[in-house]
Each structure stands twice: as structure tokens, then as C-alpha cells.
Amino acid sequence: MIHLEFNSESENEGIARVLAATYMMKFDPTMEEMADVKTAVSEAVTNCIVHGYEDDQGKIFMDISNEGSVLKIVIEDFGVGIPDVKQAMEPMYTTKPDEERTGMGFSFMEAFMDKIEVSSESGKGTRVIMEKKVTGK
């Protein structure tokens, strides 16, 4: 298990993405599997920065672990939280339609990972748990 802490600056999004890709190398992934995980991490971290902390600065945690070939990534912020998680996860739902947000972040995470679980509390923060079996096939 590795644990990363970083500030909600957009340059750190790339760092989180590469760390996840590096961790999963032990499963001998294909380029496509790696791209899937990177996209999911990228979306989740971007959400923490853009929505969780908005114009504020705050900490983002990322935990990466595995059980056998199942990769597990937990991404967490301590920002505003999501009042209605079910609604937020609907395709094309976005609370920032003006800023080139597509509302497809959660949909991508769902599409590219095997499993995603989102828990959030208003004013406390948001935690996204994602899993994917990585087989190199």
C-alpha cells in the first residue's frame, strides 16, 4: 500500500496519474489498461481540485493498493462535499456547466474501472474508491 498527499494544484494531477501508472506496472498491464486507470485517476483528482476545493487550497490523499491482480485506488478530499451523490454520478450532470466541464467524470471512472464507490458528506469532503482487475490482456 502506498499513500500520497498533495495540494489541490492542477500540476499535481499529473503526478498522481503517473504514480498510479507506476504502481500498476507490477501487473504487466497493456497500454490500454494503463490509459484506463490514468483517465480514472485524472478525473477523480480533477474533481477534488475543481469542485472539492473550488478556489481554495486543500490536501488530497491517494491510496494505492492491490489484492492479487485487483488494483484499488482511493482518492479523497476534505472540501465542500457532494450533497446528492446519486445525482452527481448521473452522466452529463455538472454543477459547473460554464467552465468546460462535461459532467462525464464519474461516467468515465465507471466505464474505465470495474467498480467505483463514492461517499461524501457536505462540508467534510469526498472519497472515491475505485477497483480494477489488471491482467495484461
Added chain:
Amino acid sequence: MIHLEFNSESENEGIARVLAATYMMKFDPTMEEMADVKTAVSEAVTNCIVHGYEDDQGKIFMDISNEGSVLKIVIEDFGVGIPDVKQAMEPMYTTKPDEERTGMGFSFMEAFMDKIEVSSESGKGTRVIMEKKVTGK
């Protein structure tokens, strides 16, 4: 500033190395600068695993930050510690001569980074602080 925590397993040495490399990309480094930093991180982390925790398992912390173009990397373990830091840092000094250790780890860190500071307490652990100005030249 980013902070990484990982277990003293040798596979994590590569992860720490890649994380440092990723962080320093913002300075548009040369191949040599990057190789220097990767070598220094590799030596410091390997020391935590091999000497700090010996056959035990323990946590290793790595902090990466910068002030302007000066990269700062702190690598820390909570293992056995070093009784005599000055002696340990002498070229070719090693307490494990039998296991293909060369005693050159600290010498490499000194050679490849601009500054290295080692503090340690027996039974508490060891912290290595390294700095390098990265200019892409």
C-alpha cells in the same frame, strides 16, 4: 509539496524514484540531472530498506518540494538509526560488506546532489535531506 508513504519493500524503491522524476519534470531537466536525482533517491530509499529496517517491515516517508528551481527531497525511516553518521558517510564505509554493498551510497548522494544532510538517532530512525538546483542546463 508532495508527501509519499510506503512500506520498506524493494519494489517500492522504483515507485519513489519515478515519483521524484515526475515531480522534477516541471523544471524541464536534462537527462543527466534526472539520472542524478533518480540515483540519489534510489540510494537513500535502498538504505532505509536494507539498513534501517533490515529484515523488518516499516514505513518510509518521502517529501518532495521546491523553492524556485531548487529541488528538495527528504527521505525518512523509523528504523534502527545510525550510531555514527560521520563515519557512515565516509566513502566505502559499510556495515554489510558481505552483501554486495559498496559503501558508496552516501558518496553518490553527495556527488549527484548539491547538498545532503543526514540526521539519525539510534533506535529512532534516519532522515536524509537532499537538495539540487535543477536548471535544465
Added chain:
Amino acid sequence: IGEVRRYLRDNNSMRVSRSLRDIAYKAITAKEALTKKFNKEPTIEAIAEEIEMKKEDVLFALDAIATPLSLYEPVYQ
């Protein structure tokens, strides 16, 4: 110690960013060739072996050339 340094590696002042572009190009070419040859997608490790690079460098190179816009496209376009 300056000696050690020279001994350990050739002085290489090329920018990493430039070298990564070369690696990424080779990796993508190799990926296509291996896919044709074996009729399935190669792993990163197989690609790295083919172009005689470390897999960590291949990973790094592929990431460096992926702009945010190409995120939802194949990594290379």
C-alpha cells in the same frame, strides 16, 4: 567523486522532454508492430523489451506526450 560521476555515465545534456518524445514514438511504433504480429495488444513490458528501454521510461514517455485533450483518445492519436 567527480571521477565517480564521469565514470558512472556519459555526460548527457539532452533534455528529458526531448528524449521522451523519441521513446514514445518508438513505443507506439513497436506497439503497432507487436499487435499485428501477435494479434493482441502487447503489454508495456513487451513494448519496453522490443525497443530495449526500461518499462518505467516507456510509461513516463507515454504520459509525457499525452496532452489533456487526448485523454479520451488512444494515448497517441
